[in-house]
Amino acid sequence: MKKFEEEVLLGTRFHKVKVNELIDFIVKSAKLPKKTTIGHLNVRGMNFAYELPWYKDFMNKSDLVFCDGFGVLLGAKLCGCRVNSSHRMTCPDYIEDLALACEQENVSLFLLAGKPGTVDKAITKLKAIAPNLKVKGHHGYFKKSGEENESALKQINEFKPDVLYIGFGMPLQENWIVNNLEHIEAKVFLPLGACLDFYTGAVYRGPRWMTSCGLEWLTRLVTEPLRLWERYVIGNPLFLYRVLQERVTKNLKKRSRRFSQY
Numbered sequence: 287m288k289k290f291e292e293e294v295l296l297g298t299r300f301h302k303v304k305v306n307e308l309i310d311f312i313v314k315s316a317k318l319p320k321k322t323t324i325g326h327l328n329v330r331g332m333n334f335a336y337e338l339p340w341y342k343d344f345m346n347k348s349d350l351v352f353c354d355g356f357g358v359l360l361g362a363k364l365c366g367c368r369v370n371s372s373h374r375m376t377c378p379d380y381i382e383d384l385a386l387a388c389e390q391e392n393v394s395l396f397l398l399a400g401k402p403g404t405v406d407k408a409i410t411k412l413k414a415i416a417p418n419l420k421v422k423g424h425h426g427y428f429k430k431s432g433e434e435n436e437s438a439l440k441q442i443n444e445f446k447p448d449v450l451y452i453g454f455g456m457p458l459q460e461n462w463i464v465n466n467l468e469h470i471e472a473k474v475f476l477p478l479g480a481c482l483d484f485y486t487g488a489v490y491r492g493p494r495w496m497t498s499c500g501l502e503w504l505t506r507l508v509t510e511p512l513r514l515w516e517r518y519v520i521g522n523p524l525f526l527y528r529v530l531q532e533r534v535t536k537n538l539k540k541r542s543r544r545f546s547q548y
Contacts, residue, residue, distance in 0.1 A: 287311070287314060287315070287318075288307070288310075288311070290302060290303045290307070290350065293362055293367040293368075293369060294367075295332065295358065295361055295362050295365055295367065295529070295532075296332060296335065296336050296361075296528055296529070296532060297335070297336070297342060298327065298332060298335040298336075298342050298345050298346060299345065299346050299351060300325075300327050300345075300351040300352065300353050300358070301350055301351055301352060302369060302373050303350065303352050303373065304372050304373065304375075305375040305379070305380045305383070306383075308350070308352055308375065308380075309380065309383055309384050309387050310387075311324075311350055312324065312384065312387075312449060312474055312476065313387050313388060313391045313393055315349070315473065315474050316388075316391075316393045316448035316449050316473045316474050317391075317393070317448070317473075318473065320473075321467065321472070321473060321474075321475065322349045322350075322473060322474045322475070323344075323347075323348045323349055323463065323467070323474075323475045324348060324349060324350045324351070324352070324474065324475065324476050324477075325344065325345045325348040325350070325351040325352075325460070325477065326351065326352050326353070326354040326477065326478065326479075327345065327351055327352075327353055327354060327355070327358050328353075328354045328355030328357065328358060329355055329357035329358060329361075329521060329522055329525045330456055330517055330521055331345070331354075331355075331456050332357075332358060332361070332525055333521050333524060333525055334456055334457050336528060338457065340461075340464070341457050341460060344460050344463075344464060352373075352375060353369070353373050353374045353375070354374065354375065354376055354377075354479075355374065356371075356374060357522065357525060358374070359371065359373065359374050361525065361526070361529040364529050364530070364533050365529060365532055365533050365536060366533075366536065376481075376484075376502075377478040377479070377481035377484075377485075378481055378484040378485045381412070381481060381485055382411075382412065382415050382416075385412045385415065385416045385419050385421070386415065386416050388416070388419055388420075388421075388448075388449065389416040389417075389418050389419040392420070393420075393448040393449060394420035394421070394445070394446075394447045394448045394449070395419065395420065395421045395447060395448070395449045395451065396421070396422055396423060396424075396442055396445055396447035396449070396450050396451065396472065397409065397421065397422075397423035397424075397451050397453075397482060398423065398424050398426055398438065398442070398450060398451060398452050398453065399423075399425070399426045399451065399452065399453025399454065399478075399480075399481070399482045399483075400425055400426055400427075400453060400482045400483055400486075400488065401425060401426075401427055401488070402425040402427060403425070404425065404482050404483060404486055404488050405423035405424065405425055405482065406423070407486040407488075408423070408482045408485055408486050409421055409422075409423055411485065411486065422441075422445050422447070424438050424441050424442070426452075426453055426454050430454075430458070430461075430462050430465075431465075435466075439466065439469055439470060442470055442471070442472065443470065443471045446471045446472070447472050447473075448472070448473045448474065449472070449473065449474040449476055450470065450472035450474065450475055450476065451476045451477075451478055451481075452475065452476065452477045452478070453477070453478050453479055453480060453481055453482055453483075454477075454479075455479055455480060456477075456479065459477040459479070460477055463475050463477060489506075506518075
């Protein structure tokens with residue numbers, strides 16, 4: 287399996303991986319006799335990792351972590367990391383390519399996400415472009431413990447998917463993986479947030495030119511201000527402040543090392 291170069295930002299690591307490399311990693315990992323965990327980081331995820339030790343631990347112990355936001359790229363560049371736009375990807379842009387790769391390599395997929403009905407729409411769309419894809423699903427609106435959780439686990443384990451896509455949103459999806467990993471018969475655990483909502487049109491992402499230049503968050507804020515204002519109006523500046531703090535600290539350490547050489 288190919289090893290990807292790592293970058294570390296605010297104590298949390300992610301890999302310099304491109305979308306075709308990510309898909310290849312998922313498909314190949316699905317054929318290994320072990321469980322593989324994949325994480326993704328955007329500004330919100332970085333803030334969670336900064337504030338929640340278990341969340342940072344989840345990311346730093348995952349087999350692969352990819353960048354899912356221009357904010358993370360910007361923060362990484364400000365702190366001296368060598369990354370570019372090819373190292374950032376969002377699931378709605380590549381989910382059909384993933385489905386095609388799974389179909390070609392006979393890798394099964396289970397979708398666990400969205401409101402009732404969203405998964406069915408997603409499966410219909412995916413089967414239209416990958417008719418031989420082995421895919422099943424279950425909505426994500428169930429209690430994450432007790433009987434409802436056990437019922438969902440039973441459906442997953444009856445299917446025994448090679449890839450399990452979990453889309454509950456951060457940090458619920460990662461916490462669910464931590465609590466249920468040992469009880470699930472799946473190979474690859476892939477938390478991808480609201481991907482199916484965007485893919486099926488249940489949630490509006492905004493025009494292509496905005497999503498391509500990192501302004502998708504602005505569309506979401508305008509369309510859902512009451513729910514998302516804290517995430518973006520407070521979360522984005524807070525992340526930038528923490529990044530600038532880290533940059534200053536790194537520069538001071540560099541200067542200190544230079545002076546110590548004299």
